[in-house]
Each structure stands twice: as structure tokens, then as C-alpha cells.
Amino acid sequence: MTTAVANASTGGNGALTAVAASARQVVKAYGVGETRVVALDRVDVDIARGAFTAIMGPSGSGKSTLMHCLAGLDTVTEGHISIGEHEITRLKDKKLTQLRRDRIGFIFQAFNLLPTLNAYENITLPMDIAGRKPDRAWVEQVIGTVGLADRLTHRPNQLSGGQQQGAPPSGSWGRVAVARALAARPEIIFGDEPTGNLDSRAGAELLGFLRRSVDELGQTIVMVTHDPVAAAYADRVLYLADGRLVDEMHRPTAEQVLDRMRRFVGDASHAQQPHTPESHAPGHGYPPRSVDDPRSVSGPYSPDDPHIAAPGHHGTSGRAS
Numbered sequence: 001m002t003t004a005v006a007n008a009s010t011g012g013n014g015a016l017t018a019v020a021a022s023a024r025q026v027v028k029a030y031g032v033g034e035t036r037v038v039a040l041d042r043v044d045v046d047i048a049r050g051a052f053t054a055i056m057g058p059s060g061s062g063k064s065t066l067m068h069c070l071a072g073l074d075t076v077t078e079g080h081i082s083i084g085e086h087e088i089t090r091l092k093d094k095k096l097t098q099l100r101r102d103r104i105g106f107i108f109q110a111f112n113l114l115p116t117l118n119a120y121e122n123i124t125l126p127m128d129i130a131g132r133k134p135d136r137a138w139v140e141q142v143i144g145t146v147g148l149a150d151r152l153t154h155r156p157n158q159l160s161g162g163q164q165q166g167a168p169p170s171g172s173w174g175r176v177a178v179a180r181a182l183a184a185r186p187e188i189i190f191g192d193e194p195t196g197n198l199d200s201r202a203g204a205e206l207l208g209f210l211r212r213s214v215d216e217l218g219q220t221i222v223m224v225t226h227d228p229v230a231a232a233y234a235d236r237v238l239y240l241a242d243g244r245l246v247d248e249m250h251r252p253t254a255e256q257v258l259d260r261m262r263r264f265v266g267d268a269s270h271a272q273q274p275h276t277p278e279s280h281a282p283g284h285g286y287p288p289r290s291v292d293d294p295r296s297v298s299g300p301y302s303p304d305d306p307h308i309a310a311p312g313h314h315g316t317s318g319r320a321s
């Protein structure tokens with residue numbers, strides 16, 4: 001099954017939820033001939049507006065590629081991507097850049113904050129670059145939501161005590177990164193493993209803010225993760241395997257997500273030939289991950305894995321309700 005096109009479902013207020021982004025029969029292939037890798041294999045998906053969607057799957061299953069294609073950061077080989085009513089696969093570079101800038105927010109794992117700018121300046125930077133005037137009332141609401149009101153003039157490395165230069169970003173960086181993504185009121189925010197560099201407490205905090213931005217501000221969020229606890233914050237989890245959408249879950253618990261991920265381990269051990277021929281193309285920058293690699297969910301899926309917090313590890317059930 002490669003289809004996860006949403007049936008019109010009802011949101012919290014009972015209204016029909018619209019589609020914020022969609023993929024139709026999307027194929028993404030890298031390379032040619034022997035080194036050709038099909039990262040996405042006819043993916044159909046609708047991303048509901050005002051909902052929090054997580055994308056999960058084993059390492060190399062195409063999660064980042066799907067996110068990049070949906071966000072217009074990468075081109076598709078075949079098929080169509082739309083953001084709202086705009087089909088972005090038809091857009092020329094300049095229009096696409098503009099649409100990305102005006103309608104899409106990003107939270108990357110490294111957060112990409114500028115250490116020389118204070119929190120407020122980092123938050124409004126994308127709008128400054130775009131020559132847009134921030135909507136002050138909105139920006140203040142966002143800043144309040146992530147609890148940064150009294151720290152706006154701090155620089156990222158002053159935000160939490162004792163942080164060393166070059167150390168992984170702390171939870172406070174995460175708050176600034178979330179606020180920055182929300183400040184421009186994008187139609188949709190994409191995050192690729194946004195909690196990947198955070199300890200479990202800071203990760204839970206960031207996920208809590210993402211959840212609140214959906215519940216209280218009506219934000220649409222798509223997040224790639226391999227952490228079942230992180231996925232449990234989402235309204236819907238899409239599962240990719242070998243570039244195909246193979247399953248989905250609504251309002252899952254971390255335990256349910258973990259169980260589903262474990263089944264991928266079973267599937268993989270029965271497979272004769274992995275579909276993603278990473279090993280066929282040495283030197284293309286995507287080294288195959290061994291089963292011993294803690295990042296690989298194709299390998300043993302251990303709750304001791306530092307990258308995969310055990311359910312309940314964040315000290316929260318994953319959702320407020």
C-alpha cells in the first residue's frame with residue numbers, strides 16, 4: 001500500500017479539515033543505472049491542516065526525502081506536490097523560493113541560530129531577510145507560548161547556564177527555533193528530527209510547544225522522527241518503508257508506535273535484499289548503517305538506544321488530553 005490520502009476527517013471543532021500539503025504519485029530517484037536509488041516510490045499523502053503529523057520508518061526509508069519534497073526543498077522525479085492550492089512541482093526556482101519563504105517554516109536538528117543575534121533577532125530574522133514587517137501582536141503571543149518573554153535580549157549561548165561553545169543546542173535554543181518557525185505564521189512547519197540533538201527533557205519541552213502551537217494557534221506541523229515518544233505527540237503517524245507509505249496511525253501512544261517499529265525489524269530480517277541499495281554506491285555520502293548502529297531502526301530496536309527513548313522517558317504521556 002502506498003496510499004495515505006486522508007479521508008476528510010473531523011477536527012477538534014467538528015469542522016472538516018482541509019489539506020495543507022499533498023503528494024500524488026511522487027517518485028524520487030537519486031542517481032542512474034547501477035547507483036540508482038528509489039527513495040520515494042509512488043507516494044500519495046494528504047497532510048491535514050491544523051494537525052500534527054509525524055513521519056516514521058527505518059533509517060533510509062525516505063523520511064527526509066519525503067519531507068524535503070513536500071517542503072519544496074528538493075525536486076521530485078515524478079508526480080506532484082501541492083502546498084495548499086499551489087502545485088509547487090510546476091513552479092520555477094524563483095517562485096518556489098518565494099513560496100517557501102512566505103508559507104513554510106522549518107525547524108532543523110541543528111536549529112541554525114545565529115550566536116551573534118539575540119533571541120528576538122533570531123526569531124524575526126527570516127522576516128527581516130524577506131523584508132516583511134513582523135506582526136508584533138502575533139510574535140508576542142508566540143514568544144509567550146514558548147516562554148521566552150523575559151529572555152528576548154539573551155544570545156542563544158546565554159540562554160542556559162553553563163553552556164559551552166560548540167555544545168549541542170540546549171532546550172532554550174529549541175524554544176527560539178520553534179518561535180522563529182512560528183513567528184512568520186507559515187501555513188505549514190516542517191521539522192526533520194527536531195529533537196534529535198536534545199536531551200529527553202529539552203526534547204519533551206520542544207514537543208510540548210509544537211503540540212501547543214497546533215492546539216492553541218492552529219499550526220500545521222509535519223515532523224520526521226525515529227523516536228516513538230516524539231511521534232506520540234502527533235495526531236497522526238505515517239510509516240514509510242523502502243520509499244513507500246506502508247501504514248498510518250491516529251492518536252497513537254508511544255507504546256503503539258514502538259510496537260509498529262518493532263514489526264519493521266521483523267520485516268527486515270525476512271527480507272532477502274534490502275530495497276535501499278546504499279551499499280551499491282560507496283562514496284555518495286550516505287554510508288550504509290550497520291545493524292549495530294544505534295541510529296538504525298532496521299537493526300535491533302533496543303529501548304536502551306540513547307536515540308530512542310523508552311515510552312514515558314520524557315516524564316509525560318505525550319499529550320495533554
Ligand SMILES: Nc1ncnc2c1ncn2[C@@H]1O[C@H](COP(=O)(O)OP(=O)(O)O)[C@@H](O)[C@H]1O
Pocket residue numbers: 030031037038039057058059060061062063064065066276277278284286
Ligand atoms: N542526495 C542523495 N543522493 C543519493 N542517495 C540519497 C540522497 N538522499 C537520500 N538518498 C538515499 O535515499 C534513501 C532515503 O533516504 P532518506 O530520505 O534520507 O531516508 P531517512 O530520512 O528515512 O533515513 C536512502 O537509501 C538514501 O541513501
Ligand SMILES: [Mg+2]
Pocket residue numbers: 063064065
Ligand atoms: Mg532522515
